[in-house]
Amino acid sequence: MTDAATTPTPDSLRPRTRIQQKNREAILDAALGVFARDGFAGATLDRIAAEAGLSKPNLLYYFRSKEAMHHALLADLLDLWLDPLRAIDPAGEPVAEILTYVRRKLGMSRNLPRESRLFANEILQGAPRLQGVLGGELAGLVEEKAAIVRGWSAAGRIAPVHPKHLFFSVWALTQHYADFDAQVVAVLGPEADRRWLDAERHLMQLFTALLTPAPGLFKQGGAG
Amino acid sequence: MTDAATTPTPDSLRPRTRIQQKNREAILDAALGVFARDGFAGATLDRIAAEAGLSKPNLLYYFRSKEAMHHALLADLLDLWLDPLRAIDPAGEPVAEILTYVRRKLGMSRNLPRESRLFANEILQGAPRLQGVLGGELAGLVEEKAAIVRGWSAAGRIAPVHPKHLFFSVWALTQHYADFDAQVVAVLGPEADRRWLDAERHLMQLFTALLTPAPGLFKQGGAG
DNA sequence: GTCTATATTAAGATAGAC
DNA sequence: GTCTATCTTAATATAGAC
Numbered sequence: 001m002t003d004a005a006t007t008p009t010p011d012s013l014r015p016r017t018r019i020q021q022k023n024r025e026a027i028l029d030a031a032l033g034v035f036a037r038d039g040f041a042g043a044t045l046d047r048i049a050a051e052a053g054l055s056k057p058n059l060l061y062y063f064r065s066k067e068a069m070h071h072a073l074l075a076d077l078l079d080l081w082l083d084p085l086r087a088i089d090p091a092g093e094p095v096a097e098i099l100t101y102v103r104r105k106l107g108m109s110r111n112l113p114r115e116s117r118l119f120a121n122e123i124l125q126g127a128p129r130l131q132g133v134l135g136g137e138l139a140g141l142v143e144e145k146a147a148i149v150r151g152w153s154a155a156g157r158i159a160p161v162h163p164k165h166l167f168f169s170v171w172a173l174t175q176h177y178a179d180f181d182a183q184v185v186a187v188l189g190p191e192a193d194r195r196w197l198d199a200e201r202h203l204m205q206l207f208t209a210l211l212t213p214a215p216g217l218f219k220q221g222g223a224g
Numbered sequence: 225m226t227d228a229a230t231t232p233t234p235d236s237l238r239p240r241t242r243i244q245q246k247n248r249e250a251i252l253d254a255a256l257g258v259f260a261r262d263g264f265a266g267a268t269l270d271r272i273a274a275e276a277g278l279s280k281p282n283l284l285y286y287f288r289s290k291e292a293m294h295h296a297l298l299a300d301l302l303d304l305w306l307d308p309l310r311a312i313d314p315a316g317e318p319v320a321e322i323l324t325y326v327r328r329k330l331g332m333s334r335n336l337p338r339e340s341r342l343f344a345n346e347i348l349q350g351a352p353r354l355q356g357v358l359g360g361e362l363a364g365l366v367e368e369k370a371a372i373v374r375g376w377s378a379a380g381r382i383a384p385v386h387p388k389h390l391f392f393s394v395w396a397l398t399q400h401y402a403d404f405d406a407q408v409v410a411v412l413g414p415e416a417d418r419r420w421l422d423a424e425r426h427l428m429q430l431f432t433a434l435l436t437p438a439p440g441l442f443k444q445g446g447a448g
Numbered sequence: 449g450t451c452t453a454t455a456t457t458a459a460g461a462t463a464g465a466c
Numbered sequence: 467g468t469c470t471a472t473c474t475t476a477a478t479a480t481a482g483a484c
Contacts, residue, residue: 038265039262042263045477120403121348124348124404127410134411138407139413161429168401168408173393180347182355183347183362184392186363187358187362188388191388206434279470281468285468289460290461
């Protein structure tokens with residue numbers, strides 16, 4: 001079955017010419033930067049137009065409103081954002097699985113800081129446009145992964161931790177380096193160049209200490 | 225020496241009638257809520273006026289501009305924000321000092337969430353009005369306290385950690401519960417009522433695990 | 449599809465009566 | 467000190483030519 005009118009084709013996937021695609025992407029890229037820095041209310045179409053290299057009315061040819069641009073960005077974001085969490089494998093080695101998760105999330109902070117800030121802005125403002133998704137898709141996925149962590153704790157393969165607060169910790173610690181970068185850089189001064197490397201080392205140490213089970217208790221099966 | 229004209233009296237301390245004081249405080253209180261939720265650009269004088277129970281022109285009788293209100297809030301905030309960090313005592317028991325610090329910071333997230341979000345909004349936007357203070361007062365204080373932590377690590381009284389990234393971790397983990405409350409509540413669902421208690425337990429466990437030095441290495445002096 | 453010109457609304461700030 | 471009325475600017479969005 002090829003793509004057809006059977007399933008309602010989402011707006012973001014409607015076929016377009018190469019020029020249309022290119023302009024759409026240029027607009028969304030510019031909008032991402034502006035929304036991330038200035039928030040929804042602080043962002044202006046003038047700025048987005050300038051950064052995209054298009055005129056303001058031309059922006060509104062591609063998106064019917066500022067709101068629509070913001071919506072298009074957010075709609076794609078959560079999926080991307082949750083990829084590392086989805087990748088947690090119940091069959092993997094528990095501590096390694098979580099350390100990998102942390103490393104991936106930190107990598108996203110480093111490589112996608114605008115996305116992180118867009119998300120942070122939205123949540124800070126009470127998640128007016130994400131409420132449903134947070135309580136639905138996100139809560140469901142977290143519930144599923146929390147059960148895995150709970151199982152690992154019960155089996156003594158990691159220390160007993162509150163699974164959901166463990167995830168909060170991963171989010172808080174990794175996203176901090178994107179969202180609060182201005183503060184991180186100001187505090188570190190000349191050390192700031194090394195911040196991503198030092199952050200990774202620090203977070204590996206932190207989660208290893210938190211999760212490594214106390215020796216001699218429960219351990220069943222051992223390594224491998 | 226009582227207060228006199230010797231030191232330039234800051235605007236926020238100029239003597240006022242009780243009514244003036246009360247209105248000023250009502251305005252700042254309302255402004256704090258609105259700036260925290262909507263960011264600087266998203267905040268409107270109409271909203272602030274409504275929440276303060278005053279007319280818009282009356283707001284501008286007390287503060288010459290929206291910018292001035294924001295400035296007044298930020299000016300007081302950093303001092304308050306850094307109090308728990310200042311309280312870290314080099315003569316205290318290392319792990320206990322840091323756990324106390326974490327507990328105080330978490331308490332501030334719980335009791336002063338608007339302040340936390342105001343601060344987060346500002347940093348998220350690149351700290352345009354705090355750059356100087358972050359690189360000055362904040363960086364200086366962190367440097368001082370980092371030296372203490374470094375000393376504790378060197379003496380084997382806590383595990384060897386990167387002191388500044390340790391502070392970042394405290395900030396990220398505690399402020400997350402204020403700034404991302406919408407997400408925390410959505411993910412926890414019915415558990416959300418217990419979030420502050422569970423967060424405290426989780427963070428105590430996390431920092432205890434991170435900081436407690438490996439037994440048998442270095443330990444000099446022991447308990448007491 | 450892209451532009452110039454413009455309608456419309458909202459928000460910061462001021463004037464001036466009381 | 468506080469209000470109503472208003473000025474002014476800036477920003478979203480649209481009309482209509484090309």
